[in-house]
Amino acid sequence: MSLLDRHRAVMPGWMPLYYGDDALEIVSGSGRRVTDATGRSYLDFFGGVLTTMVGYDIAEISDAVRAQLATGVAHTSTLYLIRRQVELAEKIARVSGIPDARVFFTNSGTEANESALLFATNARRSNQILAIKNGYHGRTFATMAVTGHRGWSSSSLSPLTVHWLASADRLHGRMAGLSDSDLIDAAVDDLREVLATVTAGDVAGLIAEPIQGVGGIVHGPDGLLGAYRKVLAEHGILLIADEVQTGWGRTGEHFWGYQAHGVTPDLITFAKGIGNGFALGGVVGRAEIMNAVPALSFSTFGGNPISAAAGNAVLDYVLSHDLQGNAQRVGSLLLAGLRDLQYDILGEVRGRGLMIGVEFVRPGTSEPDPAATLRVFELCRTGGLLVGKGGLYGNVLRIGPPLTLTEDEAREGLAVLVDAIATADAESRIA
CATH class of the missing domain: 3.90.1150.10 (Aspartate Aminotransferase, domain 1)
Known part of the structure; x- marks a missing residue:
């Protein structure tokens, strides 16, 4: 067979x-x-x-992982101090652009986005989330709810109340053919209309990919997220940047995709490239939001000694080269x-x-x-x-x-x- x-x-x-x-x-x-x-x-x-x-x-990454394996410790859980995890968190906090940042590690981008949604909804005491049509954020219950891509929406059930904003697709839909300035104006009008008509009370946050990956590398003009942020700030709504695919310098012009938009998110999710194949993801965000979880929580495998060793080597390599x-x-x-x-x-x-x-x-x-x-x-x-x-x-x-x-x-x-x-x-x- x-x-x-x-x-x-x-x-x-x-x-x-x-x-x-x-x-x-x-x-x-x-x-x-x-x-x-x-x-x-x-x-x-x-x-x-x-x-x-x-x-x-890549020798530097393989060597870092082998060195950790040589200690005989592949896992301890986050109930114990993990030196490589702390070192990686310090580096990510520094490059995040978020003041007084905290970092929580997961195994994947899906888990990272699920965690960010948990933090935002707890901080705002609301299960209402804004998401963008054509976006993809994962395959778990909450992340699937904020995925605006029919091919990846496996269930209509949801723990969240999701309100949808228009995609910045220039070939299809309501934004087709618009100039940069007209698209930003139309997107802001759309956001204001959604907030005025279909939301109920406080909204927790907007989750957005600076460039929609699964959606076909669709992205709005520079400044779009910044224009959104001005409206969100009027209502205390948080901004979550899903940088699972756009982070770590992939976009060339910037280290993070959000930096093209003149805005600093409240939460940034990351995964994929930071592990270079080892299971590693996470959230970096403002301390008061990251600390908003009202009960004990941890990640058994997130940021474990092996993946954290790989992550440190990857980030060092990205920066030094x-x-x-x-x-x-x-x-x-x-x-x-x-x-x-x-x-x-x-x-x-x-x-x-x-x-x-x-x-x-x-x-x-x-x-x-x-x-x-x-x-x-x-x-x-x-x-x-x-x-x-x-x-x-x-x-x-x-x-x-x-x-x-x-x-x-x-x-x-x-x-x-x-x-x-x-x-x-x-x-x-x-x-």
Whole structure:
């Protein structure tokens, strides 16, 4: 029996696998490249969903984890002092931009967002949350409730009362075609209308991704979250920045995605890249909000000695190697190359740094074309390049390579992308 057959025999049917009956097993990796079970090598432009942020087989990270393993202590729980956890919390508090910050560690971005919602609702004594359509925040009960993406909403049940704000999507919906200033004005009007009409009493907070990752790398203009914040402040409503995908310099121009908006959030959630594959997430926020939980609570595995050792090594590497600057330089190369393309199936190229989305449409329209997207996605694999896909309509290629990607590797991957898009475009004309 093949590994795929064994997977299907024991795993739930709702767990997606890329490439269907030709699903991929990655068995080794080095730098920005991975090798599958057949011995085929690929340049990785997705990094395990923007998680292998520094790359594969990085000595500094491996050495830090081995050193901790050598002590024989893989776990103690947070009922005991964990030196590496405290050290990592100190570093994250410093880079967060939040004064007098506190840090709580979890195992994932979902848990981080769940925790942030717990803190905000306790601090404000309200279960009302503002969320943005097309956003994704996780798969647990509360985080699924604030996920505005139908494909990932597995239940209509919710512990929260959620009020929805319009997405900043420029191709579809009410914000389509708007200029930056007009979009910000329309978004603020939408927020004021929601607060005036459908909320009841105090609202706990707004949770927002600076760039919607699963939603297809959709983002509003610079200053949008700042414009929201001015209205939120009138009502004492908290701002939660979901930086699970945008943090640690990935956007190039800034260390955190929120910094493009002239605002400091009350709470920041993080995960994915900070562990570079080790399970690590968390929340950093203002002390009075983080301390608002009225009962005892802790995380058995969050920030454990192994993941905290990895996290320290990752953050040190990001800062000492200026990976934010590299993301800006190499990301600009990719974005420029993709934006120069003139093909009928290309609807929009968007993103920042090494977080890029390529949206595909039916020629001559803004109608989503998931079939063309799937074709480009598969052609990329054929050409030796791994990318992701997403978007509300499944018509967006998601590009999020390790932040150590070199310019030569970027050009190599770009060449594969261009060939794949050109082939899919030509095939669409024949069809």
